[in-house]
Amino acid sequence: MSAVQKIEELYNERGKRAKELHDAGKKVIGYFCCFVPDEIITAFDMVPYRIQGSQNDPIDEADALLEPMACPFARSCFNMALKGEYDFLDGFVAPHSCDTIERMYHIWRSNKPSPFNHMINVPHMMGPSSDVFYRKELDYFIKRLEEFSGTKLDQNKLRDTVKLYNRRRALLRELYALRKENPPRVSGTEITKVLVAGMGIPALEHIQLVQDYIDEIKGRPVPKADVLPRIFLWGNEIDDIAFIRLVEECGAHVVMDDLCTGTRFFWEDVSETNDPLDGIANRYICTHCPRSLKPQVGNRQEDMENRFGYMKEFISQWQANGVIFYIVRYCDTCELEGPDLREYLNSLKLPVLMIEDDYSTSTIGQLRTRIQAFLEMIS
Amino acid sequence: MEANQQIKTTAVKGTDTARLVRAMVKNIYQSAHEAKANGQKVAYMMVASQYDEILRAMDIVPLPTENYAGLCAAKRDMDRFLLKAEADGYSQVLCSYARIGLGFDSLRKELGHIPEGSPDGGMPVPDMMLGSSAVCDPRFKWFQATSRYLEAPTFGMDVVAPPPQADLNAVRDYYIQYQRDQLSGLIEFLEKQTGKKMDKERLWEAIRLGDKAWQIWYDIDRLRVAVPSPMPSQDHFSIMVAGHYYSGTQIAVDFYQKLYDEVKYKVDNKIGVIADEKYRILYGGGLPPWHTLWIFNYFESFGAVFVIENVYRGFDPVEVPSHVKDPVDYLAWRAFLRFTRYHEKARAHSGSPLVEKLLGLIDDYKIDGVAFHACRSCRATTIGQTHIKSELGKYTSIPMMQLVSDMVDLRDYSEAQWKAQISAFIEALEGRGK
Numbered sequence: 001m002s003a004v005q006k007i008e009e010l011y012n013e014r015g016k017r018a019k020e021l022h023d024a025g026k027k028v029i030g031y032f033c034c035f036v037p038d039e040i041i042t043a044f045d046m047v048p049y050r051i052q053g054s055q056n057d058p059i060d061e062a063d064a065l066l067e068p069m070a071c072p073f074a075r076s077c078f079n080m081a082l083k084g085e086y087d088f089l090d091g092f093v094a095p096h097s098c099d100t101i102e103r104m105y106h107i108w109r110s111n112k113p114s115p116f117n118h119m120i121n122v123p124h125m126m127g128p129s130s131d132v133f134y135r136k137e138l139d140y141f142i143k144r145l146e147e148f149s150g151t152k153l154d155q156n157k158l159r160d161t162v163k164l165y166n167r168r169r170a171l172l173r174e175l176y177a178l179r180k181e182n183p184p185r186v187s188g189t190e191i192t193k194v195l196v197a198g199m200g201i202p203a204l205e206h207i208q209l210v211q212d213y214i215d216e217i218k219g220r221p222v223p224k225a226d227v228l229p230r231i232f233l234w235g236n237e238i239d240d241i242a243f244i245r246l247v248e249e250c251g252a253h254v255v256m257d258d259l260c261t262g263t264r265f266f267w268e269d270v271s272e273t274n275d276p277l278d279g280i281a282n283r284y285i286c287t288h289c290p291r292s293l294k295p296q297v298g299n300r301q302e303d304m305e306n307r308f309g310y311m312k313e314f315i316s317q318w319q320a321n322g323v324i325f326y327i328v329r330y331c332d333t334c335e336l337e338g339p340d341l342r343e344y345l346n347s348l349k350l351p352v353l354m355i356e357d358d359y360s361t362s363t364i365g366q367l368r369t370r371i372q373a374f375l376e377m378i379s
Numbered sequence: 380m381e382a383n384q385q386i387k388t389t390a391v392k393g394t395d396t397a398r399l400v401r402a403m404v405k406n407i408y409q410s411a412h413e414a415k416a417n418g419q420k421v422a423y424m425m426v427a428s429q430y431d432e433i434l435r436a437m438d439i440v441p442l443p444t445e446n447y448a449g450l451c452a453a454k455r456d457m458d459r460f461l462l463k464a465e466a467d468g469y470s471q472v473l474c475s476y477a478r479i480g481l482g483f484d485s486l487r488k489e490l491g492h493i494p495e496g497s498p499d500g501g502m503p504v505p506d507m508m509l510g511s512s513a514v515c516d517p518r519f520k521w522f523q524a525t526s527r528y529l530e531a532p533t534f535g536m537d538v539v540a541p542p543p544q545a546d547l548n549a550v551r552d553y554y555i556q557y558q559r560d561q562l563s564g565l566i567e568f569l570e571k572q573t574g575k576k577m578d579k580e581r582l583w584e585a586i587r588l589g590d591k592a593w594q595i596w597y598d599i600d601r602l603r604v605a606v607p608s609p610m611p612s613q614d615h616f617s618i619m620v621a622g623h624y625y626s627g628t629q630i631a632v633d634f635y636q637k638l639y640d641e642v643k644y645k646v647d648n649k650i651g652v653i654a655d656e657k658y659r660i661l662y663g664g665g666l667p668p669w670h671t672l673w674i675f676n677y678f679e680s681f682g683a684v685f686v687i688e689n690v691y692r693g694f695d696p697v698e699v700p701s702h703v704k705d706p707v708d709y710l711a712w713r714a715f716l717r718f719t720r721y722h723e724k725a726r727a728h729s730g731s732p733l734v735e736k737l738l739g740l741i742d743d744y745k746i747d748g749v750a751f752h753a754c755r756s757c758r759a760t761t762i763g764q765t766h767i768k769s770e771l772g773k774y775t776s777i778p779m780m781q782l783v784s785d786m787v788d789l790r791d792y793s794e795a796q797w798k799a800q801i802s803a804f805i806e807a808l809e810g811r812g813k
Binding site for chain 2: 064065066067069070098099100103104105106107109110111117119121123124125127129130132133136140143290291293295296299300303327329330332333335336337338339340342343354356
């Protein structure tokens with residue numbers, strides 16, 4: 001089976017590999033968002049599983065327990081759990097990333113408890129004391145995992161997993177680099193499948209898969225350059241190809257992203273520090289997410305540069321000439337961040353289309369006209 | 380939204396003392412304007428952020444932006460601010476308190492002055508903005524966004540609470556240490572803004588006054604177990620102004636003492652909110668419908684009185700260990716103890732501190748039914764209501780209902796639907812044979 005086929009299979013049958021591993025006696029730990037270090041779970045010989053929703057299935061059972069004004073991504077995940085689709089999880093870990101995830105953790109735990117349940121409190125403020133606190137929370141998480149697994153965390157193993165995940169990060173960056181070309185050698189739709197495929201399998205398997213995939217991509221004939229708009233995508237959770245495929249079908253290349261399911265979770269390496277937890281804590285707490293507040297710096301322009309400046313590299317190197325925000329509705333921090341970011345990007349002469357969506361493939365088609373109009377404007 | 384809905388928004392109060400609050404609310408904004416004129420520092424702030432006494436000790440005049448949103452709704456003057464924020468790109472599902480605040484600041488910037496006829500004279504431009512992560516995400520993110528409309532130094536402070544299942548012995552020290560560090564960071568910021576050092580003796584004095592006011596407030600709530608109810612929830616939603624916006628002052632202490640005396644008199648003389656109290660209702664959660672507070676009187680027309688509530692209440696008193704000698708340490712300890720007050724109980728029983736708290740209220744206040752208010756734009760106080768209702772149902776069979784609208788956005792409210800729901804709820808109460 002080619003890497004493309006394997007990715008397709010893993011994308012379409014999510015959870016299948018994790019279920020196999022669970023059935024074979026491995027402990028699978030489900031988690032949300034970008035603040036739960038995979039390295040720690042892997043160092044315990046457990047399998048981290050990034051919990052995903054389903055944009056194709058209606059949210060029904062969850063509505064009896066979770067209000068409809070909660071983030072539909074979170075509601076969809078919980079809906080799947082209620083239907084037994086996450087019964088293979090041996091553990092459930094939620095970071096306090098936002099109001100919805102924090103509150104849903106308690107509801108999930110109460111209605112669908114796993115053998116191991118844990119919440120990591122992640123500081124909203126960024127600064128030295130927050131670093132110390134988050135590190136202590138990770139220590140406590142480790143203590144709980146030690147109790148659950150009956151084994152002490154092996155520091156050397158943790159060092160190895162840091163290296164392992166950095167290898168994966170490097171490969172994903174290499175894959176993303178292929179999008180710099182004109183036209184990009186790999187589409188946004190394809191990239192999404194690669195990333196989603198990796199969310200439910202051990203890192204080592206994903207590394208092999210991404211390596212094989214890159215080799216296959218590099219063997220593709222080089223296409224002719226075109227003049228289609230190149231889109232930088234910003235937002236929160238996109239674990240389905242529907243939206244990105246729509247943008248690409250409308251006549252654009254999605255070349256780069258700043259998404260929870262994209263660069264946000266893998267772009268920066270973990271520093272290989274003497275105490276591996278130092279590097280892990282520093283890396284994860286610095287995840288770019290609107291739910292984290294950087295201390296104010298200088299005047300508004302300087303402050304926005306401090307908040308958003310990291311995106312300049314994404315925009316210039318991937319030659320994006322338009323930005324689309326995809327915000328899953330009811331994400332208060334994204335809703336508050338959006339207008340500021342639009343102002344910043346406009347100041348860089350980049351047009352922005354801000355879309356708020358319900359995390360459902362049934363409504364995504366309604367966005368076609370808006371996307372087409374936007375692409376026409378920037379073409 | 381019905382065309383013929385009632386214009387009246389406020390409720391008839393049960394106590395005379397609650398009627399004094401209107402002047403206290405006006406004074407919040409008037410004081411801020413006067414302070415600006417006198418060169419005193421004014422800060423946009425968030426209620427229940429555990430830093431109130433610090434502001435008082437440093438002579439900083441608090442300007443509660445959320446309260447202002449509630450005031451606009453009570454005056455039915457919120458649409459122009461909501462629509463302005465939405466025109467500026469803020470989603471209609473974003474916290475409506477934040478939308479009103481952002482819309483107000485946007486209009487003030489655009490006009491170059493406070494929008495004409497703003498409730499209670501409007502809010503002056505603050506000298507600083509103090510966000511916090513206590514309660515919800517918009518409360519630290521909102522002020523960051525406000526920098527679009529005004530240039531003021533902004534500080535965000537974390538307020539942390541461990542999850543109910545955490546081993547408190549394992550996490551206590553570092554939670555308290557972090558809270559202390561965050562409070563110290565705030566003090567450092569305020570010292571820079573005001574150009575003066577914080578006086579620890581003054582902070583102790585503000586803490587003493589804050590604790591005293593909240594103790595009397597707690598005692599008043601304990602008096603409210605009486606049958607008939609001496610003070611209803613609509614009064615609570617007024618009298619909380621003293622505890623939340625005058626915390627750390629003698630004004631709050633004096634106000635609650637006066638209220639205590641009145642409530643005590645009513646209890647001693649069996650004077651109820653209404654003549655014929657048939658049903659005792661617990662306001663189970665969710666921000667109050669500031670746009671339609673008269674709804675409490677509507678319940679009363681059926682003999683149903685809201686006797687106690689679970690929002691904007693003061694925290695139950697806690698005992699900070701005597702070895703804590705520093706006022707900032709004290710505030711950090713007090714916050715931790717407040718947030719973990721029901722953790723042990725929850726672990727031993729239902730698993731949920733909120734369920735434990737509500738069960739305690741149901742029992743103590745002889746509750747016949749529970750009503751929640753789901754606010755479409757408030758995730759923090761709404762997510763979990765359905766679950767909590769279901770959990771409570773495992774321990775009690777009293778009727779429960781959930782009204783849906785928003786705390787300030789009238790577009791999410793339907794009077795006809797509410798009245799139909801209330802009618803069904805009353806029938807359920809009647810059906811229980813009381």
